[in-house]
Structure formats: structure tokens, C-alpha cells
Amino acid sequence: MKKLKKNECEDWNKIKVDYGNFQIRRISVNKQNPTELHIFVDASGKAYAAVAYLRQLEKNGVQTSIIMSKGKLAPIKNKLTIPRLELMASVAGKRMSDFIIKEIDIKFTKIYIWTDSKCVLSWILLSNIEKLPKFVKNRIKILRENKEIEWKYVPTEKNPSDIASRGCTTNELKNYKEWWKGPQFLNESEEKWPQSPELKRNEKEWSKDLEEIKIEMLTKDLINTELRNEWPKLVNISTAFCKAIKNFGSKIKFKTEFGTNLQKIKNKVDLRKMGEILLIIEAQNKYPPTEKEIKELKMKKENYNIWTCPGRLGDINTPTPIFISKEAPLSEKIAFEAHLRTLHSGINQSLIELRQIFWVPSGRQLIKKIINRCLHCKRAKLLPYSIPKMPDLPKERILRSKPFQNTGLDYAGPFEVKNSSGEIVKVWIEIFSCMATRFTHLELVPSLSAKSCIQAMRRFISEYGKPKYLISDNGTQYKLTCKVIQEIEQKTEKEKIHWHFIPSLSPWFGGLYEAMVKIMKNSLKAAIGRKNVKL
Numbered sequence: 072m073k074k075l076k077k078n079e080c081e082d083w084n085k086i087k088v089d090y091g092n093f094q095i096r097r098i099s100v101n102k103q104n105p106t107e108l109h110i111f112v113d114a115s116g117k118a119y120a121a122v123a124y125l126r127q128l129e130k131n132g133v134q135t136s137i138i139m140s141k142g143k144l145a146p147i148k149n150k151l152t153i154p155r156l157e158l159m160a161s162v163a164g165k166r167m168s169d170f171i172i173k174e175i176d177i178k179f180t181k182i183y184i185w186t187d188s189k190c191v192l193s194w195i196l197l198s199n200i201e202k203l204p205k206f207v208k209n210r211i212k213i214l215r216e217n218k219e220i221e222w223k224y225v226p227t228e229k230n231p232s233d234i235a236s237r238g239c240t241t242n243e244l245k246n247y248k249e250w251w252k253g254p255q256f257l258n259e260s261e262e263k264w265p266q267s268p269e270l271k272r273n274e275k276e277w278s279k280d281l282e283e284i285k286i287e288m289l290t291k292d293l294i295n296t297e298l299r300n301e302w303p304k305l306v307n308i309s310t311a312f313c314k315a316i317k318n319f320g321s322k323i324k325f326k327t328e329f330g331t332n333l334q335k336i337k338n339k340v341d342l343r344k345m346g347e348i349l350l351i352i353e354a355q356n357k358y359p360p361t362e363k364e365i366k367e368l369k370m371k372k373e374n375y376n377i378w379t380c381p382g383r384l385g386d387i388n389t390p391t392p393i394f395i396s397k398e399a400p401l402s403e404k405i406a407f408e409a410h411l412r413t414l415h416s417g418i419n420q421s422l423i424e425l426r427q428i429f430w431v432p433s434g435r436q437l438i439k440k441i442i443n444r445c446l447h448c449k450r451a452k453l454l455p456y457s458i459p460k461m462p463d464l465p466k467e468r469i470l471r472s473k474p475f476q477n478t479g480l481d482y483a484g485p486f487e488v489k490n491s492s493g494e495i496v497k498v499w500i501e502i503f504s505c506m507a508t509r510f511t512h513l514e515l516v517p518s519l520s521a522k523s524c525i526q527a528m529r530r531f532i533s534e535y536g537k538p539k540y541l542i543s544d545n546g547t548q549y550k551l552t553c554k555v556i557q558e559i560e561q562k563t564e565k566e567k568i569h570w571h572f573i574p575s576l577s578p579w580f581g582g583l584y585e586a587m588v589k590i591m592k593n594s595l596k597a598a599i600g601r602k603n604v605k606l
Contacts, residue, residue, distance in 0.1 A: 086241070090241060098125070098136040098137075098138065100125060100127070100177065101127065101129070102176075102177060104127045104128055104129055105127070105128045105180045106125055106126070106127050106128075106177050106178075106179055106180065107125070107126040107127075107128075107179060107180055107181045107182070107183065108123065108124075108125065108126075108168060108171060108172075108179045108181070108182045108183070109123070109124045109125075109126055109135075109183045109185065109253065109257060110122070110123045110124075110164045110167055110168055110182075110183070110184045110185065111123075111124075111164075111184075111185045111186075111225065111230055111231050111232040111253075111254075112157075112160040112161050112163065112164040112184065112185070112186050112232055113157070113160055113186070113187060113227075113230050113232040113233045113235070113236045114145070114153065114156035114157045114159065114160040114188075114236050115145075115153075115156070115236040115237050116145065116153065116156075117144065117145055117236075117237070117238070118142055118143060118144050118145055118235075118236050118237075118238070119142070119143055119145065119156050119157070119159050119160035119163065119236055120140065120141065120142035120143070120160065120163075120232045120235030120236045121140065121141055121142075121160060121163045121164040121167050121232060121235075122137065122139070122140040122141075122231055122232045122235060122250070123137070123138050123139045123140070123164075123167055123168070123171060124136065124137055124138060124252075124253040124257065125138050125177075126253070126257050132258070133257065133258045133259075135252050135253040135257045135258065136251070136252065136253075137250065137251055137252070137253070138171065138175075139167060139170075139171060140232075140235060141163060141167060142235050142236070143159075143163065154188065154190040154191065155206065155207070157186065157187075157188035157190065157191050158188075158191050158194070158207060158210050158211075159210070160186070160232075160236070161184065161186055161188075161191050161210075161214055162210050162213055162214065164184045164186075165184065165213060165214050165216075165217070165220065166213075168182055168184065168217070168220060169217070181221065182217070182219055182220045182221065183220070183221050183222075183223050184220055184221075184222055184223070185223045185224070185225040185230065186222070186223075186224065186225065186230075187224070187225055187226060187227045187230045187233075189224065189268060192222060192224060192267065194207060194211050195211060195214055195215070195222055197211075200212070223264070223265070223267060224265060224266075224267040224268060225254070225265050226265055229249075229254045229255075229256065229265065230254070231247075231249045231250050231253060231254060234247060234250060301404065301407065301408065302404040302405055302407070302408035303408070305350060305401075305404060306343060306346050306347055306350065307346075308346075309346035309347070309349045309350050310342055310343050310345070310346030311346075312346070312349070313333060313342055313345045313346050313349060314342060316330070316333060317333055317334060317336065317342070328374070328375055328376075329345070329348065329349070329352065329375050332345070333345055348375055348377070350401060351377055351393055351395070351401075352375060352376075352377065353401075354395055354396070354399045354401040354402075355377060355378055355394065355395070355396075357399065358395075358396035358398050358399040359378075359396075360378055360394055360396065364394075364432065365378075368380045368382065368394070368430070369381060369382060370394060373391070377393060378393070378394040379391040379392065379393055379394060380392045380393075380394050380430040390427075390428075392426055392427075392428060392429055392430035393428065393429050393430065394429075394430050395429050395430070395431050396431075396432070397431050397432045397433050397434075397437060402429075402431045402437060403437070403440075403441065405425065405428075405429050405431075406421070406425055406431065406434075406437050406438055406441045407441050407445075409421050409422075409424040409425035409438075410424075410438065410441055410442060410445060412424055415445065415447055415448050415451070417442075418435060418438050418439055418442060421438045421441075421442065422434055422435055422438050425438065465506075467506045467507070467540055467542075468506050468507065468583070469507075470507070471507070472507045473536075474505050474507070474508050474510050474535065475503065475505045475510065475512070475531075475535045475536065475538055476505075476507070476538055476539050476540070477505070477506040477507060477538065477539065477540040477542075478503050478504065478505055478506065478538045478540070478541055478542075479502075479503075479504045479506060479541075479542045479543065479581065479583045479584035479587075480501065480502065480503060480504075480541060480542070480543040480549065480584065481501075481502050481504075481543065481544065481581060481584040481585065481587075481588055482499050482500070482501055482502070482516075482519065482546065482548075483499065483500045483502060483588045483591060483592060484497070484498065484499035484500055485497035485498065485499055486498055486499070486500070486595075487603050488603060488604055488605065488606045489603050489604070489605045489606060490605075490606050491605075491606070495603055496517075496606070498515055498516065498517055498606070499515075499516050499517075499518070499519060500513050500514070500515060500516070500591070501513070501514040501515075501516050501524070501527045502584055502587055502588060502591065503531050503535075504583060504584045504587045506540075506542075506583055509587075511587050511591070512531060512534075512535065513591065514527040514530060514531060519546070519547075519548050520548060521547075521548045521551035521552050521555070523548070524548040524549065524551075524552045525552050525555060528552060528556075537568065538568060539568065539569065540568075540569050540571070541568060541569070541570045541571065542570075542571045542572075542573065542581070542583070542584075543570070543571075543572060543573070543581070543584075544572070544573055544578065544581055545572050545573070545575050549570075549572070550572075553570045553572075556568060556570070
């Protein structure tokens with residue numbers, strides 16, 4: 072929970088002290104006397120409020136008392152105009168009357184709701200509300216639900232709910248008599264109450280407002296592509312929208328090529344294509360190409376007035392890329408979809424896939440941005456720790472030598488394969504990697520024994536000749552093979568093979584051959600997968 076600042080704490084303590092001394096008198100109601108319900112509503116830019124009073128006609132005169140009040144802050148995100156806030160206050164007053172009628176066991180002779188908004192009163196008294204904006208129309212219907220309510224006009228200076236909508240201190244509220252007893256005119260006869268002004272409005276003025284409303288509605292997006300939705304989800308939303316238009320087609324007269332063709336569709340595949348076309352039309356209408364882009368890309372309009380970029384293809388009967396502005400939010404959606412279709416490949420492949428259907432200016436930069444944002448690619452390329460500074464290369468990697476004169480050895484596996492009888496057995500692959508040329512030789516071995524290692528070594532030497540320098544890890548098969556070779560060389564007095572073992576538990580010293588193991592495994596995975604091939 073956020074702590075209050077020092078000055079805010081001081082203000083809050085003052086408010087607590089003021090409200091600690093605050094007292095409200097209990098009201099007494101005689102159910103035998105005729106009772107009226109009066110509700111006053113008002114709104115400001117910060118809040119709207121409603122306050123209710125009981126007006127009882129007694130032998131000695133009229134008695135009024137507050138019974139209920141309620142206030143609400145005005146919406147912060149979706150800011151409303153003052154007339155609409157006044158309308159919201161009227162709805163709050165109407166709902167307050169419903170609550171009081173339900174909860175209090177009093178039969179009211181009359182119910183009044185007072186407002187200082189002539190605009191709201193004109194809406195309520197309007198004969199045809201179907202031409203009003205949807206927001207206003209729906210709330211006017213709520214206000215008209217109870218026919219017993221009589222709507223009245225009150226000047227702002229006589230409206231007690233004005234103080235609730237603007238706000239005040241506790242001292243001001245204590246001393247404001249109209250808040251506790253209602254305005255002074257409630258104590259007088261009905262003839263002396265404020266009279267409602269004449270509320271007339273020319274139908275031509277309404278039609279002008281309606282034209283403005285229609286224009287405003289047409290300028291808004293049918294589908295909000297700025298939401299973080301993927302391309303398939305946007306197409307689903309657009310397809311559902313097209314389906315709704317098609318279902319109501321008997322009641323709508325279409326004047327566009329899109330609308331007439333939409334009515335002829337009979338299957339879901341074509342309906343989905345129309346959903347994609349609708350998204351493209353919306354994007355091009357909101358972000359049209361510039362004159363410079365039209366000239367440079369030799370753009371032309373095709374079906375449904377969609378801009379395409381034929382480029383140098385001319386009149387060849389091939390699909391031409393559809394233009395989408397790089398500023399349109401839709402461009403990121405289609406670029407990410409192209410990246411997904413290529414299975415999270417690199418920039419070039421994703422760009423080629425994108426330009427099969429769409430042409431987005433500065434497409435390479437767009438694809439780069441998409442790949443940098445792709446969580447799947449980040450996770451795949453993420454390193455567990457920072458790479459240390461690389462040491463100098465060993466001389467065997469740099470000096471000019473014959474292929475496989477200096478060789479790295481390693482085992483990869485085990486791999487499960489099927490033998491001649493169909494049984495699944497394990498085999499390993501021994502890798503011989505030349506340190507100078509990076510040539511690689513693979514030998515299939517049935518086990519990790521020294522015997523299998525020596526046999527693989529003999530096959531390798533018979534094909535490429537005896538190496539002078541070998542490097543490997545500390546595998547037991549390599550240790551024993553090295554010992555056997557050294558004994559043979561001592562007896563035959565041949566030129567010895569220098570065998571170097573990397574430090575124990577330090578596989579990064581064997582990066583030379585470990586890299587080739589990685590390439591070999593990736594190739595096998597792509598070619599075979601998880602299949603058990605025959606030996």
C-alpha cells in the first residue's frame with residue numbers, strides 16, 4: 072500500500088478531526104401525512120451527484136428533510152462532456168428513486184427529479200430518440216422507465232446537489248442549510264416553484280448533429296489492430312464481423328464491391344479471405360501510401376481498390392505484393408506471422424516469406440525488430456553466462472599441414488538403431504576432425520571399449536594415413552588405445568604419435584571437436600529425428 076506524503080497526512084488528519092465532530096439529526100416520518108419524493112441531480116467536470124429529500128404536508132405547514140445522497144467521480148480515461156455527465160447524474164437520480172421506493176415503506180404521492188441541465192430535459196422530452204447517439208439513447212430509455220416521475224428544471228444557484236458535485240469542506244457542509252432541508256421553494260406552494268423553460272429544438276439542427284455523429288463513427292476503426300493480437304486472431308475477429316454483416320444482409324443495401332461480394336460467399340474459406348481483405352482495406356484507408364511511394368514502387372489499384380506493388384513484374388500473371396504502410400500496426404502482425412511460418416528463421420528467410428504476400432517499406436528493419444522482440448528466439452539464443460575472453464589458438468590450428476595430420480577425437484551418442492534381427496541396440500559415432508582444414512571423418516562403433524576404438528582408428532589410418540598429433544578427452548577407451556599404440560611403436564621403432572589429453576572435467580578445451588559434434592547431431596536430428604533406423 073502506498074504511503075501518504077507529509078502534506079497529505081496533515082490534510083487527512085484535519086479531515087478526520089472535522090468529521091469526528093460531525094453530527095446528523097435523525098429524521099421522523101409520519102406515514103399518515105402525504106409525502107413527496109424530491110431528488111436533485113447535478114454534475115461537474117470532476118464528479119456527479121444526487122441527493123433525495125422527503126417533503127411532507129402537515130397541518131402546521133411543510134416539513135422537508137434529507138434522506139439520502141450519493142456521489143461518483145467522473146470517468147478519468149473516457150472523458151465525458153458536461154451534458155453527458157449531467158445525463159449520468161440523472162440516471163443516478165432515477166436509480167436512487169427506484170432504491171428508495173423499494174426500501175422505504177412509504178407510498179409517495181408524487182416523485183420529482185430536478186436538474187439544472189436544459190440539454191438533458193430536451194432529450195427526455197424529445198418525441199423520437201432513435202436519432203440520438205447510442206450512449207444518450209440508452210440512458211434516456213432508463214429515465215423513461217418510470218412514468219410516474221416528473222422531471223423539473225431548477226436553476227443552478229438553487230440546486231443543493233451542486234455542492235456535492237463540486238466538493239466542499241465539512242464546515243461549509245454544516246453551514247449549508249439547503250443541503251439538510253432542501254431548497255427554500257420546497258416549503259412554498261407548487262405555484263411558486265421554478266418554472267421549466269420552453270425546450271424546443273429544430274429538427275434541422277438535430278440532423279446536423281447526426282451528420283457529425285455519422286462522420287465520427289466512420290472515421291473510427293472497425294477493428295482495433297493496435298491491440299496486441301496475432302494475425303490469426305485479428306483475422307478471426309474480422310471474419311466474425313464479416314459473418315455478422317452477411318447475416319444482416321437482407322436489411323442492408325450495399326453500395327461497395329466488398330459488400331456485394333460478401334453476400335455471394337457460401338463457404339468458410341472464402342469468408343475468412345474476406346476477413347483478411349477487410350483488415351487490409353482498413354489499414355490502407357488509415358495509412359495510405361504517399362505519392363513518392365506510389366511512383367517509386369509503380370503501385371496500382373486492383374480488386375476492392377487495394378494498392379499493390381507489381382514492381383518490375385509488369386503484366387505477368389503472378390500474385391503481386393499488397394502494400395502495407397510501415398506505420399500501420401498491422402505491419403508488425405503480418406511480419407511476426409511470416410517469422411512464425413518460417414519456424415523462427417533468420418532475417419532473410421522471414422523477409423522473403425513476408426514479401427510473398429505483402430510489401431512493407433523498410434521491411435528488413437521491421438523483421439529485425441520483430442526477431443529482437445520474439446521471446447522464442449530469445450530463449451533459444453540465450454546464453455547461460457557471458458562468454459569469457461577467448462585464448463590464443465594452438466599452433467596445430469594455424470600451421471600449414473596435411474589433412475588429418477593434427478586431429479581431434481571424440482565420441483557422440485549413444486544412438487538407438489535396429490540390427491539385422493530388428494532388435495534395438497545402442498551404437499556410438501567416433502569423430503575425427505582435422506585441426507587445420509576442419510575436415511571431419513565419422514566412424515560407427517558398437518561400444519565404448521578400447522577394442523572398438525582401435526578398430527575405428529585402424530580404418531581411419533588406412534584411409535587418411537597416420538596422424539602426428541591427436542587431442543581428445545580422458546575417456547578410458549582413449550587412455551587404453553594410447554597405451555597400446557605406444558607399445559607397438561616402441562617395438563617397431565616407428566615414428567610416434569603424440570597424443571594430448573585435455574584436463575579432466577574441462578570439455579571446453581576440446582571445442583575443436585565439440586563444435587563438429589554439435590553440427591553432426593543437428594544434421595542427424597533434422598534428417599532422422601527420433602526414428603530408429605536400420606543398421
